[in-house]
Amino acid sequence: MEQSESSLQRVRLVSMRYGARDIVLYELEALDDTELMSVEPGAHLDVHLLNGMVRQYSLLTSQCDARRYVIGVKREESGRGGSIWLHDNARVGQVFEVSVPRNHFALTEGDAPVLLLAGGIGITPIFSMFQVLCEQGRRVHLHYWCRSTEHALFRELLEGRQNVTLHYSNTSDTGRRPLLDVFQGVDSNTEVYCCGPQRMLAEIDIIAPQLGSRLHVERFQGAESVATADQAFTVVLARSGSEIGVGVGESILEVLQAAGADVMYSCEQGICGACEVKVIEGEPVHCDSVRSAQEHQRRGTMMICCSSSVSNRLVLDI
Numbered sequence: 001m002e003q004s005e006s007s008l009q010r011v012r013l014v015s016m017r018y019g020a021r022d023i024v025l026y027e028l029e030a031l032d033d034t035e036l037m038s039v040e041p042g043a044h045l046d047v048h049l050l051n052g053m054v055r056q057y058s059l060l061t062s063q064c065d066a067r068r069y070v071i072g073v074k075r076e077e078s079g080r081g082g083s084i085w086l087h088d089n090a091r092v093g094q095v096f097e098v099s100v101p102r103n104h105f106a107l108t109e110g111d112a113p114v115l116l117l118a119g120g121i122g123i124t125p126i127f128s129m130f131q132v133l134c135e136q137g138r139r140v141h142l143h144y145w146c147r148s149t150e151h152a153l154f155r156e157l158l159e160g161r162q163n164v165t166l167h168y169s170n171t172s173d174t175g176r177r178p179l180l181d182v183f184q185g186v187d188s189n190t191e192v193y194c195c196g197p198q199r200m201l202a203e204i205d206i207i208a209p210q211l212g213s214r215l216h217v218e219r220f221q222g223a224e225s226v227a228t229a230d231q232a233f234t235v236v237l238a239r240s241g242s243e244i245g246v247g248v249g250e251s252i253l254e255v256l257q258a259a260g261a262d263v264m265y266s267c268e269q270g271i272c273g274a275c276e277v278k279v280i281e282g283e284p285v286h287c288d289s290v291r292s293a294q295e296h297q298r299r300g301t302m303m304i305c306c307s308s309s310v311s312n313r314l315v316l317d318i
């Protein structure tokens with residue numbers, strides 16, 4: 001099942017505001033007297049668009065409360081169509097279903113300094129983190145890369161602050177620094193949170209081994225391709241004892257769906273975390289962007305929409 005019906009909440013679009021060039025802020029209000037689940041920085045939710053698409057958007061948590069969720073959506077001409085639908089077709093008054101928020105990008109507690117890195121619309125979770133950290137009095141510096149002043153979301157709130165550096169790609173300003181340069185002089189215990197496009201995250205991957213568990217990454221684009229089996233294997237559903245074959249070129253999720261198994265999923269791209277399941281036995285190949293392989297190993301989980309198996313038998317807690 002895509003989402004259990006009971007886990008969906010109905011909200012009304014009550015306002016659309018200009019955020020920056022190509023970015024619109026959508027305010028979604030709870031229907032009737034219902035209260036929305038509280039959200040922490042880094043959380044996102046699935047929005048069921050009225051054309052049948054389901055898309056994931058980070059919440060601007062500092063603008064959310066028990067009655068409203070706010071998301072910022074950039075129009076992506078080369079995206080999968082969700083942002084274009086919203087920009088072209090969303091109207092105040094429309095009612096949408098949204099999931100319960102999920103958070104795989106939460107701030108860790110403690111007093112270590114924090115480095116926040118945002119690229120493009122990746123500013124939405126990072127801005128929420130920045131506001132909370134400033135309120136807590138924690139040492140934080142935000143670097144935000146975007147095309148120009150026109151494209152900078154919340155520019156009026158960020159510009160001129162000592163602990164914010166804005167990097168514009170359309171300027172020859174010598175103050176603009178390449179991504180990896182910002183790590184120079186950073187304390188060795190600094191926690192790093194990064195959200196941005198693939199090319200930015202590819203740069204971060206270069207220093208990921210040095211940062212280890214201090215690096216926290218949120219991706220808003222899936223992997224270029226979803227992994228499918230390059231050798232056949234069997235998935236065992238532990239709760240029923242059913243055994244289902246996954247053939248070469250097939251994904252676990254599609255095979256389980258075809259067999260009528262009751263599984264949760266949403267993005268089908270390895271970016272939302274909805275399809276995470278416990279692995280009881282076997283050796284998965286992790287291809288999602290939600291968790292590192294180490295995190296999966298620690299939690300004993302995998303994402304079945306995009307990951308595969310090197311063992312002939314994979315026993316899942318389904």
Ligand code: FES
Nearest residue numbers: 266268273275305
């Ligand atoms: S359905 Fe989103 S990560 Fe698998």
